[in-house]
Amino acid sequence: MRLGRANLDRLPSGIRRPAYDVSRVMPGIVHLGLGAFHRAHQAVVIDDCLAAGAPGWGIIGASLRSPDTRDALAPQDHLYTIAVRAAEGTAYRVIASLIGSEVARENPARLVARMADAETRIVSLTVTEKGYCHTPQTGDLDERHPDIVHDLNNPDAPRSAPGFIVAALARRRAQGLSPFTVLCCDNLAANGHTVQRIVTQFAALRSKDLGKWISDSVAFPCTMIDRIVPETTDADRAAVSNALGMDDAWPVMTEPFTQWVVEDRFSAGRPDLAAAGVELVADVKPFELMKLRLLNASHSALAYLGYLAGYETIADTMADPHFARLAARVMEEAAVTLVMPAGTDLAAYRVSLLQRFSNPALHHRTWQIAMDGSQKLPQRLLGAMQERLSRGLPIATHALAVAGWMRYVTATDEQGRTIDVRDPLAKEFAALANEAGPVAERLAPALLGVAKVFGPFGADPRLRDAVTAALGRLYAQGARRTVADT
Incomplete structure (x- = not known):
């Protein structure tokens, strides 16, 4: 038996499950980089926000390259287990904040449309440092990066994270829609400022006016996330499935400690992050x-x-x-x-x-x-x-x-x-x-x-x-x- 919405009531009593009606959740966030780190942290915080009565902040996840995560999670209604491991034992929780997924390279136009949709108010990212196509020493866009060269020549079919963000923002601007917030959750120095510089530089290569509009209108809050998330192994999958009494193809392993500090600056609103334990500050x-x-x-x-x-x-x-x-x-x-x-x-x-x-x-x-x-x-x-x-x-x-x-x-x-x-x-x-x-x-x-x-x-x-x-x-x-x- 596979983990899924129809089987939630069959989970053992010791497994924590979503404390809300999963069927009522609507998308409000598109997340680029659907890896274990996001699913062990931001998705858990949003799960808490949904449980607090904010059903409009569900997550559509996007893998920029590999279909593996989508292929594992789609058959189980994008539910997955987070296993919090401590020396004294492991606590299991099923997360339901992820309500859909895309694979960018399979259908880039559909992902751009998702991001450009008016209901998307936050686009967040965990694409690792190399995913920003920049030079780490300077924090500037690497204009010779193969994905950047491709995206400049194919603006409606991008490959890179900056390419997708700019394509979606350009469409929202053309449609008269307000911009979404770009929320970087990666380990970059001054990550919000750095991503703003990268995205603005890329946009200016397409159009100086577009670059200025993004610079003037889009919020790029700085963030800091602290949680250790090891790679999930086959042994981990077996242990989680045994605890659940049903198969979970893509659980996440993590530690008890968790911290998220966010600069409180958003373009189009946000969920009540503070109620979910996030530290909202003026300077991250x-x-x-x-x-x-x-x-x-x-x-x-x-x-x-x-x-x-x-x-x-x-x-x-x-x-x-x-x-x-x-x-x-x-x-x-x-x-x-x-x-x-x-x-x-x-x-x-x-x-x-x-x-x-x-x-x-x-x-x-x-x-x-x-x-x-x-x-x-x-x-x-x-x-x-x-x-x-x-x-x-x-x-x-x-x-x-x-x-x-x-x-x-x-x-x-x-x-x-x-x-x-x-x-x-x-x-x-x-x-x-x-x-x-x-x-x-x-x-x-x-x-x-x-x-x-x-x-x-x-x-x-x-x-x-x-x-x-x-x-x-x-x-x-x-x-x-x-x-x-x-």
Whole structure:
């Protein structure tokens, strides 16, 4: 038996189910990037809003490329289970806020029409950093990106997230409709401002008037989301289906902790997010930097160096006290670069992060976190390093994390086995690594010269010296010994 609306009353009593009439929900949000992260966080918040009596905020999800999520969820009426895993046990909840789905590449015109419809008041995104077709160091649109080139030549059949947003906004403008809010939920620095710049730059390439209208009329609130969401495995699916007594093809695994901070600036209204636990603020930046430089930076350090040391998951890595100490030091050294609102307890947040990373029930693979490092390093590590250098502070711990990334993207591990490097610049990194060889004094400067990642900062001799020294230690004695000696 498959999970679906007709079977909700057959769920065991211990399974939390939608506390509202699912048949009455109408769409108000189109979400681009229908992955596990969205379904473990924003969709759960909207589920709470629907339960509070706001049926006009259902979600139409869109996968930009793969049909896998649609194919798994459509046969079960887009219902799915969120499994919240803690050391003491797992809590299961069925989410019904997702009421339909699209696969952008199958029918781009239909997705544009969905977004352009007057009932769509928010278009939200979790397309990962690389999905914005931008240069992470500058935050500007990459006009030479193949999807951007395609979308400029095919404005009514886009491929990219910026292309879809601009196509839909252009249609609403032509029809005299007010614009929707563009709500970025990805780990970009100043994500709302960055996406506004990318979208406006793309729109201006189509029409300067359109670019100005978007700049003047569309709200792009900044946000910060904090929740760890590992990849769902076949074993996870089996465990969830066993708990439900029926099959769920695409459940989501996550942790108990959840936080969403949103700049309260919307073009066309919003649900009562505060009632669902969202922190609505005037300035998200301090919280965004807190997450990027404490959680995400230490996560990346653990991912690259932990993978090289042979650890499969973050919890496995944290079980090694030397790596737990490394994560704590990354956070400690980044904390001095943060200026937080009164009442923020950074020390308590850091302690909570170490506890969350150590959650034995959360199987978050180091390889998964290591993906797309070229898009992540500028926000997670490089900004804090520049800030510390400006204050005359050392950067050795962060430099070791960067060196771990460099060693990882050579695509060969410490035992000579191939690493499946998933990154938009993977081929460029492999070519540089092949030319430089396993010599820190050649490899580090070569990778620091990749402007799309490091920009002008890559030429700073203080960065070069620190990273080269750390990379040399990794080659000489391996990740585990290097971290133990740090």
